[in-house]
Amino acid sequence: MKLTFCGAAGEVTGSCTLVETERTRVLIDCGMFQGGSSSYVRNLAEFPFDPKTIDAVILTHAHVDHTGRVPRLVAQGFSGRIFSTHPTRLFSRLMWEDTAHVMKDDARRYKRPPLYVMKDVGPTFELTHGVDYHTQVKISDDISFTLRDAGHIFGSAFVEMQVGGIKTVFSGDLGNDYVPILKPTERMIDGDVVVMESTYGDRVHEDPKTRIEKLKTAVKETIARKGTLMIPAFSLERTQEILYELNFLVENGSVPQVPIFLDSPLAIKALQIYHQFPEYYDREAKALADAGDDFFKFPGLRVTKNPEESREILEVPPPKVIIAGSGMMHGGRIMHHLVDYLNNKRNTVLVVGYQSAGTLGRAIFEGAKKVHIDHQEILVRAQVEAIGAYSAHADRLKLAKWVTSGLSKPSKVYLNHGEPHAAEYLADAIRTHHDLDAVVPRYGEIFSHG
Numbered sequence: 257m258k259l260t261f262c263g264a265a266g267e268v269t270g271s272c273t274l275v276e277t278e279r280t281r282v283l284i285d286c287g288m289f290q291g292g293s294s295s296y297v298r299n300l301a302e303f304p305f306d307p308k309t310i311d312a313v314i315l316t317h318a319h320v321d322h323t324g325r326v327p328r329l330v331a332q333g334f335s336g337r338i339f340s341t342h343p344t345r346l347f348s349r350l351m352w353e354d355t356a357h358v359m360k361d362d363a364r365r366y367k368r369p370p371l372y373v374m375k376d377v378g379p380t381f382e383l384t385h386g387v388d389y390h391t392q393v394k395i396s397d398d399i400s401f402t403l404r405d406a407g408h409i410f411g412s413a414f415v416e417m418q419v420g421g422i423k424t425v426f427s428g429d430l431g432n433d434y435v436p437i438l439k440p441t442e443r444m445i446d447g448d449v450v451v452m453e454s455t456y457g458d459r460v461h462e463d464p465k466t467r468i469e470k471l472k473t474a475v476k477e478t479i480a481r482k483g484t485l486m487i488p489a490f491s492l493e494r495t496q497e498i499l500y501e502l503n504f505l506v507e508n509g510s511v512p513q514v515p516i517f518l519d520s521p522l523a524i525k526a527l528q529i530y531h532q533f534p535e536y537y538d539r540e541a542k543a544l545a546d547a548g549d550d551f552f553k554f555p556g557l558r559v560t561k562n563p564e565e566s567r568e569i570l571e572v573p574p575p576k577v578i579i580a581g582s583g584m585m586h587g588g589r590i591m592h593h594l595v596d597y598l599n600n601k602r603n604t605v606l607v608v609g610y611q612s613a614g615t616l617g618r619a620i621f622e623g624a625k626k627v628h629i630d631h632q633e634i635l636v637r638a639q640v641e642a643i644g645a646y647s648a649h650a651d652r653l654k655l656a657k658w659v660t661s662g663l664s665k666p667s668k669v670y671l672n673h674g675e676p677h678a679a680e681y682l683a684d685a686i687r688t689h690h691d692l693d694a695v696v697p698r699y700g701e702i703f704s705h706g
């Protein structure tokens with residue numbers, strides 16, 4: 257077996273790992289590079305393999321940094337099967353359509369070619385196959401795989417693979433504990449070679465149970481200041497988790513009822529996919545759904561579907577809450593809200609997700625006093641708060657526990673999907689405490705086993 261790291265090596269985006277035997281070539285994820293000025297160029301660069309020679313792609317989950325280059329792969333000749341869970345399959349189509357749309361605008365604005373266009377999405381979706389968790393799928397005589405629940409976002413999976421007799425596990429992104437709606441991360445059954453993410457390899461999260469209390473405080477304090485609370489959130493999962501908890505807070509009278517805008521077309525479309533797969537809900541969400549409570553609907557919630565409605569939010573007097581993408585504040589409807597509200601100390605930006613290096617979100621999170629949005633200089637006077645416990649990723653303790661949860665100890669662990677400090681810190685920790693052979697691969701690096 258040969259492993260080639262074609263993305264997310266020493267960074268958190270662009271996930272793409274090539275697994276090959278003498279007869280078969282499979283990609284685990286094929287995501288976009290995000291953040292920083294070079295990501296556009298890197299996404300547009302040639303793949304370090306010939307797309308026509310790839311037999312199959314397995315998508316661990318629908319986040320763009322894991323799926324975003326798949327339509328380009330197809331446009332360049334890939335014609336094999338694309339496997340994922342059923343929700344991931346449907347979410348991916350939404351993400352591809354949304355990205356094609358955004359890239360079309362960017363192409364016009366910056367006079368540069370898009371990575372792919374809308375007409376590439378249909379042929380890509382035709383190659384997708386939904387797979388149930390815990391069902392073995394045979395790709396070829398020498399490669400088969402099983403998906404298990406990663407607890408990261410709805411429908412997320414880690415991949416247990418048999419590659420020419422070598423038990424190989426790809427973690428995809430592993431979830432945090434006690435995430436609303438999601439079932440917990442499953443333990444690994446058995447892996448001799450493990451490729452594991454390391455996003456928070458150097459950190460221990462706040463207790464996830466504090467999350468809802470902190471959300472409550474942020475809502476109440478902003479309301480008391482008669483301000484606007486902006487929650488930049490990923491359209492997939494984070495937005496639905498926030499809605500789930502706001503539903504709880506509003507329906508129990510824990511926060512005053514004010515207008516809450518769900519200003520994310522993608523998140524609105526994604527809600528339908530949640531409704532379609534109640535068997536993926538955890539026990540609490542399932543019980544609510546069975547009792548007829550739609551936890552994505554509550555008094556005060558307003559859904560803004562088109563850009564005109566989004567702009568009209570400005571005319572609604574505060575206090576109010578706006579949930580909008582993108583999660584890292586590098587595009588989407590959150591941008592015009594930041595222009596409108598960042599400059600006033602009554603308002604709050606509540607950071608509820610990972611902010612990748614080079615993004616506007618990272619700059620605001622790290623305390624920038626002024627930022628540039630669409631060539632305008634904006635002073636950051638609003639309160640900036642963060643709830644680390646909302647992370648969708650496992651922390652150092654959970655990653656270490658998961659990688660040792662199999663029946664036997666892995667002989668090799670590759671740590672990808674982490675910035676260098678996080679990945680190296682985790683490598684060091686699991687070498688020291690668990691006696692594991694852990695390495696942090698570099699981009700393009702190739703490793704052979706067996």
Ligand SMILES: [Zn+2]
Nearest residue numbers: 317319408429
């Ligand atoms: Zn992810």
